Amino acid sequence: MYSSAYVWAKVLSHMEDRLGTVTVSAWFDDAEVVELNEEHLILYSSSDFRRDFIRGRCAEYIQDALKEIFNSDAKLLVFGDEELASYRSKGKLTTSMDFNPQFNFENFVVGPSNRFAHGAAIAVSKTPGQVYNPLFIYGPPGVGKTHLLYAIANGIRKKNPDANIVYIKGDEFTNELILAIQNGKNIEFRNKYREADLFLIDDIQFIAGKESTQEEFFHTFNKLYEEHKQIVMTSDRKPSDMLTLEDRLKTRFEWGLLADVQPPDYETRMAIIKNKAISLGLELDDEVCHYIAVNVTNNVRQLEGTVKKILAYRELNNMPLDLPHISRAINDMFKAEGNAVPTPNLIISQVCKFYSVDESVLRGSQKSKGIAEARQMCMYLIRKLTNLSLPDIGKEFGKDHSTVLYNIRKVETQLKKGDTNLQNNIRDITANINSCL
Numbered sequence: 001m002y003s004s005a006y007v008w009a010k011v012l013s014h015m016e017d018r019l020g021t022v023t024v025s026a027w028f029d030d031a032e033v034v035e036l037n038e039e040h041l042i043l044y045s046s047s048d049f050r051r052d053f054i055r056g057r058c059a060e061y062i063q064d065a066l067k068e069i070f071n072s073d074a075k076l077l078v079f080g081d082e083e084l085a086s087y088r089s090k091g092k093l094t095t096s097m098d099f100n101p102q103f104n105f106e107n108f109v110v111g112p113s114n115r116f117a118h119g120a121a122i123a124v125s126k127t128p129g130q131v132y133n134p135l136f137i138y139g140p141p142g143v144g145k146t147h148l149l150y151a152i153a154n155g156i157r158k159k160n161p162d163a164n165i166v167y168i169k170g171d172e173f174t175n176e177l178i179l180a181i182q183n184g185k186n187i188e189f190r191n192k193y194r195e196a197d198l199f200l201i202d203d204i205q206f207i208a209g210k211e212s213t214q215e216e217f218f219h220t221f222n223k224l225y226e227e228h229k230q231i232v233m234t235s236d237r238k239p240s241d242m243l244t245l246e247d248r249l250k251t252r253f254e255w256g257l258l259a260d261v262q263p264p265d266y267e268t269r270m271a272i273i274k275n276k277a278i279s280l281g282l283e284l285d286d287e288v289c290h291y292i293a294v295n296v297t298n299n300v301r302q303l304e305g306t307v308k309k310i311l312a313y314r315e316l317n318n319m320p321l322d323l324p325h326i327s328r329a330i331n332d333m334f335k336a337e338g339n340a341v342p343t344p345n346l347i348i349s350q351v352c353k354f355y356s357v358d359e360s361v362l363r364g365s366q367k368s369k370g371i372a373e374a375r376q377m378c379m380y381l382i383r384k385l386t387n388l389s390l391p392d393i394g395k396e397f398g399k400d401h402s403t404v405l406y407n408i409r410k411v412e413t414q415l416k417k418g419d420t421n422l423q424n425n426i427r428d429i430t431a432n433i434n435s436c437l
Contacts, residue, residue, distance in 0.1 A: 111268030
């Protein structure tokens with residue numbers, strides 16, 4: 001049985017012969033294999049634009065490659081965030097132990113903002129469980145935390161192909177625990193994580209405030225730590241800033257090494273832009289690189305996405321690579337600092353993650369205590385963080401404006417009474433929302 005990583009690498013190579021290396025790199029750079037079985041090859045991409053291109057222009061190439069190389073009739077499915085979340089919620093996902101080989105230490109651009117975390121990650125990959133255990137990497141979204149996480153996994157896998165590497169995101173850890181409890185598979189759940197040689201957990205902040213999840217993670221952490229198994233976590237904030245995280249977990253997260261990753265400085269941004277352009281076969285002059293570097297300042301992911309968008313415009317529109325054309329093509333990617341307002345969908349999704357509630361249930365009519373609290377929180381935060389009117393908020397939930405006002409006032413009443421737990425929940429959820437902007 002071939003691993004999904006091996007199959008996908010062969011498929012990409014097959015497509016490069018037909019479409020060219022630059023095209024395949026541009027459109028599949030962020031694509032991840034979610035699952036491969038006899039019926040389906042499921043890919044994930046965060047980009048609507050890229051997903052549409054893969055479905056419309058590349059599905060036939062991919063399925064031909066699967067048939068020609070592996071005699072497989074697997075059909076291609078391309079998921080976005082909502083489709084992937086729905087698939088996982090139905091328990092149809094097996095955790096993949098294959099990590100995108102492009103995320104390695106060699107192509108990670110090092111600068112003053114990430115040098116410390118980069119050095120710590122290399123040390124962990126060389127001597128897992130012996131230094132910096134746990135390693136806690138924190139910083140805002142898009143600055144390279146997950147790249148370092150995957151690089152550690154790829155480094156350890158290269159030296160020890162049989163290493164049991166387990167990767168999970170914080171909210172998925174909660175969802176898996178809920179499914180395990182529902183299906184009576186607690187033992188299987190615990191064995192999956194407590195027998196890992198390397199345990200990687202992304203966005204650990206999402207376990208904060210969830211009592212059963214924190215209890216389970218506490219015991220998992222203890223067992224792995226006592227057996228000198230390496231633990232690496234990422235978060236958008238340091239442990240002391242997670243207001244609803246239990247103190248015993250905060251203490252354990254700080255046992256090893258805290259390493260922050262900050263947005264790259266100008267010189268590092270220029271290096272990232274030039275490296276990405278070279279890898280995609282683009283020749284961008286310094287004036288264009290400078291324009292991008294001074295306009296995209298907080299996010300490595302957006303820097304790379306900008307270069308990919310330039311390639312897409314060139315291929316689809318035969319656009320010259322001069323500054324006037326490029327500035328018009330990518331102007332929509334630049335937003336004024338401080339002007340970002342969260343959408344109702346973003347607020348609802350983050351509240352659902354925090355309370356471990358399905359969005360369809362929250363938008364429905366169920367009135368159980370947990371669902372009602374999450375719904376009240378949504379309405380309160382949408383009112384607080386957006387300019388939506390009460391009737392507009394009501395449309396998100398199929399409620400009238402008086403029901404919305406009633407729910408908002410319930411939250412406000414609890415806050416006036418000094419409900420510290422609610423205050424902390426609001427702060428943590430708001431921080432999660434802001435980290436996605």
